[in-house]
Amino acid sequence: MVEDTLMKNSKDIILKRIQSALRKENGMKPQLSGMEPPLRGIDRKYETHSKLSQVERLRLFMERVSDYKANVTRAEEKELPKVIADICAVEQVKKLVIPPGIDTNWLPEKTSGVALISDESGPLSIQEIDQSDAVLTGCFRAVAQTGTIVMTGGAGQGRRLLTLLPDFHICVVRTDQVVGIIPEAFWDLDPLIREKKVPVTFISGPSATSDIELDRVEGVHGPRRLHVVIV
């Protein structure tokens, strides 16, 4: 195929150009040598572990999430059905999307009148998700320093669309999921990326734009409101 030869050519052209650009310093012929991955010698003197206690971490996380104009509530796990039902009532949520593998002890009380739309027994259509009012999920980790929620599509989190199309995202974060700083989150994600190649989404507050005169507007395409419940 013509296409194939052209592509091969471009690859060769680029690699040759790089090799001749670097040849002088490396003092070698313009060809790939068989050395081991050259990552040695990078200084990493930045912080890799948080110095905060768990209590301080939680306080910081709540403060930073609120900074993004998201709501934060603390609750006991057994209170969740009531807490979630209350949030749904306040935000007028009638149709709530729930991902596969969600902890059923979190679901809003039956009496709340919230209809649950589950992605469990066969994937929901785009329209069904788009026409829902909110989505309830857990998360993989949360980062105190930046007020970030890390989603990996695991049980209780669901595929990426579920937390994207609804206008309101309720996210339950367990205290033991809150790490102090960004490097700790990447460290914990490492095996998931290596072994399962999962898609990862970092969510820091509701979507926002500052494109018009740098005036911040919360809520453009993703969920316009975010409520974090810490248990």
Add this chain to the structure above:
Amino acid sequence: MSSSKTAVPQAFEKTARTYLDDAQLRRNLGHATRTIRNKRNNVVGEMPDWEELRESGRQIKQNVMMNLDRYLLQLEESVIKAGGVVHWAHDAADANRIIANLIKEKGESEVVKVKSITTDEIGLNDALDKEGIHALETDLAELIVQMAGDEPSHILVPAIHKNRSEIRDLFREKLGIENLSDKPAELADAARRYLRKKFLHAKIGVSGANFAVAETGTVVVVESEGNGRMCTTLPQTLISVLGIEKIIPTWQDFEVFMQLLPRSSTAERMNPYNNFWTGTTAGDGPQEFHLVLLDNGRTSVLADETGRDTLHCIRCSACLNVCPVYERTGGHAYHSVYPGPIGAILTPQLRGPDDVAAASLPYASSLCGACYEVCPVKINIPEILVHLRNKGVRHKKRRGFFSGVRIEPVIMKMAAHAFRRRALYEMAQKVARIGQRLYVRKGIISKLPFQLSSWTEMRDLKPIPEQTFREWWRTRS
């Protein structure tokens, strides 16, 4: 298309004048750059290990450049293993052709796009347009720029040159919404409703990428509005264009760059959304992923030992916001998708020495060094600016630009001669002191004659004093 797109690019000092006269533009820019500068100082100031992160960022990037071929091959292998397809494009036309063919194979005529300067650099939208494919920009600012037939003027906030009432008028006309106020929230909502329909029906998404990990094949798009999530999740096919310099070696390296980038760019602790994907995932997101690796001049930048550091850039735009030149002229004066200090060193290197407009860019600086101080990967922009000026002069010399009536080299030679001999130097001072009397007005020289006039065109000169230090010393003893 707008006149700014069809006009023949002129040297920076010529175009800058036009934009300096635009009071509205200067007000918008002044407000925007001041706001974001202050916010950045706050969020950078609260990081105890900022300098250590910058240094690690610099070292990682340097390591990537010195082993770029190896990392590219490793990335290709990782992406293929994760279920993606890799394409190599040595120039813009090559990349555009690859992307157009992929879209045509699917029989589609519209794609949704995440804001990407790399695709602006290669003129992807225009190229697709010629093939009958409409590329819809979904970032609010890019949508505004696209609707206005305009060009982006800032890396991060491309519509920074437009104010709210200009945007309202544009939306009223293009989206056909009569009752629209100029409140940013209402304008954003209008865009949301318009684009939501487009997202839900999109079959193909096109994006750039902020980083790609050689070791795992992971690609990331960093964004705020959620349009990036939409474009990288909803369509069944995703095509991402990656400048070859954007590789990082390992997943762990994200811990450096995902701290440096948001604080330098949007001046936030973290931007609202970061999307990381590794090939394709069954039942979640696009089932077909194409990664286009783009050279388009980057390897020539790599070949210049001093200029090479330009490739470390992570496109945060912090240098634009601190630049006194950018703050006054805006982005359009740079005639490039890469404006500001980073553009002043990147554009001329990407386009080569014979592009006259690009060759003027290294002079679009007062060499104040603010850009170097804020750069999250410590690119020594002033040093590269001086290096490129030097290179430009040497190139012109070779091309014989200085033959004929140009007297600058002659004057420089004479000056060098005088500086080497004390008697000659002192005599020259005396002659100049008498000669300058014709030109000193209120203790300042603002106009010199003949060829010397180009020096005073942009700046005033202090006259040579009536008595030099040496002369005063002699009268003392």
